[in-house]
Amino acid sequence: MQSSNINASTSASPRYALIDFLDVGGTMTISQEIANLTEDSGQDLPEENVQIGSIQGTVVGLRYYTGTVNRGEMVSLVRQPQNPYDRNAVMVANVFGSQVGHIKKELAAPMAYIMDNNLARVEGVVPYGEKNTFSMPVNLTFWGREENREAVHNQMRCHGFRLGTEFKGGTTQTSVGRDLLGLSSKISAIPLTEEELKNAFDKLFDDLMEDKTREMEPAEAVCTSLLPHQKQALSWMTSRENSNDLPPFWEEKHGLYFNVLTNFAIKERPEKVLGGILADDMGLGKTLTTIALIVSNFHNGKPLPLEQCEGSSMSSTCRKKSTSKDHEPVSLSQLKRLHADGVTADIIEEDVPQKKAKTTANPAKKPADTKKGTLTSGFYSQEWFCWMMWTLLPLWSALPLRLGLQKRVRRRVLNKGNSPLHKVSWLRVVLDEGHVIRNPNALQSKAVLELQSERRWILSGTPIQNSLKDLFMLLSFLKLKPFDVKEWWNRIIQRPVTMGDRVGLKNLQALVKGITLRRTKNSKVAGRTLVQLPERRVFVQHVILSEEEREEYEQVRREGRKIVDRYFEEGTVMTNYADVLAILVRLRQHCCHPSLVGKYTRADDPGTPSELRERLINKITLVLNSGSDEECAICLDSLRQPVITYCAHVYCRPCICEVIRSEKEQARCPLCRAPIKTKELVEYPGEEMEAGPATGENCRSSSKVDALMSNLLKLRNEDPTVKSLVVSQFTRFMDLIEVPLREYGFSFTRLDGSMAQKTRAKAIQDFQDSSPGSPTIMLLSLKAGGVGLNLTAASHVFMMDPAWNPAAEDQCVDRCHRLGQSRDVVITKFIVKDSVEENMVKIQKKKQELVDKAFGVKKPQDLKQARIDEIRALMEI
């Protein structure tokens, strides 16, 4: 190709980020459990959605602002405490955030009080007068907790206003939404029953594939051939990226742009929404399809120009592959080298736009083009990404190498606003396993929303995990206006739908359909299911404890019960939830192997009262030994020099000390905002503990280990080539299992969260190797068995201990029960009889039923009660 082509393509901002959130879906860590608890106490709970009253007010100052509204359109009310003319000022803004005016000051006074004290949220609708020059009426509705009703009414009365229930004359109804079904208003006024709503939710993401069946061939550089459904996805994704159409639900009408869902109109053409949600079921090849998209759809629908690679340490490889017809895959060692001296270096060394690449391994090719902040010179991280992925295609099993990169990216992204990733105008940002951004409070979610990009994709098999709320962040990331702002999402979709509003539900369905492609393994293309996987059978094997084990178990249970009983008496179960979980972990560990339960040595610490210290050490020990590779919430890496704060959150010592150093006296815990001090950090006693049970005790077996071994020996007798995964949540349990594996001469590998990427990749490669003498067993920590991992060499899975989250187990099994698996997969779950494990299984089932029943409409008090009931059931109280 001529150099002019290179110019054209490079100046067109060739950038990608494929951001992988790998640690999803694994076991829940204790802190995650707690985070989930608090997550549910958000402000949009039904109990806070009581209508307190309504009143008509006045919007003034219209002539000073550009924001306009339509008849019946919603407006938002925003406090302006810093307003120099009136500290009670309440600003009125339209759906697009443009200011329309202010609330008249007499009314703003009581409103300010109510809003500032969180007595109620106020929502506005303009009933008429939208064309007025100076002021317009606004119907204000106050929403809040029942207990604040009196206070709100009083405050309004003090200022001479009386809140009513209805607006006289005119419509209370906003003109939001089109009656898509053509239902008469009578029918649509009948709210949906809970049952109907549940059904609708179940089906919300069912087979969103009609009209999306056109296939597209990927660019030549994609060496793996795509399945028909993948070609369809590629075609759909390409059309979503290249479309010059208005974003979903927008229409042009006499020079104005209307949103058919909301009836909102604006003069300016709404920004394009290029991208969407690829929500295919696990194992259908979402990532592969996306990589095909990256390679096939660059600018103007043309493939990525491979010549860009020229001059880099990778160029020879890339060019050879792209020009010659035989797409011989690069070797693993080549990839490793690239990983080591190319990409990693680029990302670490802040290669920022407008600057030349400094990395010696990647000499800059052209001077930087500083226009529009785009980046043309040298080999910056983003180009490296696409090259890495391209070269990886024929070598799909080398995926973990790529994943190693993603972790760095994730950490980078978190360095909010300041990260090199935030300074780049990306062509495309893809969130692999994008549902993890569903918590809007999480730093990673906030950071990801800040990324500048032309095209955005979310890949997720489970776009909605718990409730409708989960969808909000996804729309927010996709910048699908106005749903990227919480208030509008709540008012237009979430509240109407949870209150059973039919039009709201129709709108939601249209919304999802317009931006989502989803197929399941059972979806049919031309009468055939997409993926024909071998069978998958699950057996539960009950394990009976030996007399000695039973005695020990009962003792631990009695001790735990004593503590939990006390919490119940005090009514402090929820405040001591972490403690209760800790006790449960001990019991679960006992079911696996008695010596799993850590004992700690008490060291003197003059700074901390011994009782507190004991409790804290207890907690940190459990966190670290839960087998779930707890991360430090600051650096997001595995914990190094772990310490626990008085508020019971665990961080790396250097990380938390840095926080305290920079914030000084104001230092607060990043997770709970409790004040923290350096001298109030309690260390993990560490090594002595690890060494503790390593002697003598380890030689002892356990009933569960025995049960596993007899299974493994039987299998080996029947067929010595059969490979198995042995999965546990406790890495130290895996240590203990290694002993008899060696004793019986099994060749095995191991994969857990603490392993470096290099050893990880090696372990996977060894295991997947089918040559004689290769390992037949892989010890796999549940957490490490995350998305993307390919372990199809195994046809047997032994789940050593039940997880709280059955989905995590399923996902782990999917590592081997996926494309490429030729044998039937047999899953054996070991459950200790008459133990906390049996109770866990019962709760898992019950929980599933509950979730099915109350999807999206669960009440928080029920949830809290459910947790307490769970604890009761687990502890048999």
Added chain:
DNA sequence: ACCGCCGGGTGCC
């Protein structure tokens, strides 16, 4: 007239 009334200037918060 320390008022009323008139009519011009003016205008969110």
Added chain:
DNA sequence: ACCGCCGGGTGCC
């Protein structure tokens, strides 16, 4: 704003 409000001009009928 085809309003309200302000403050200056003005003043019997």
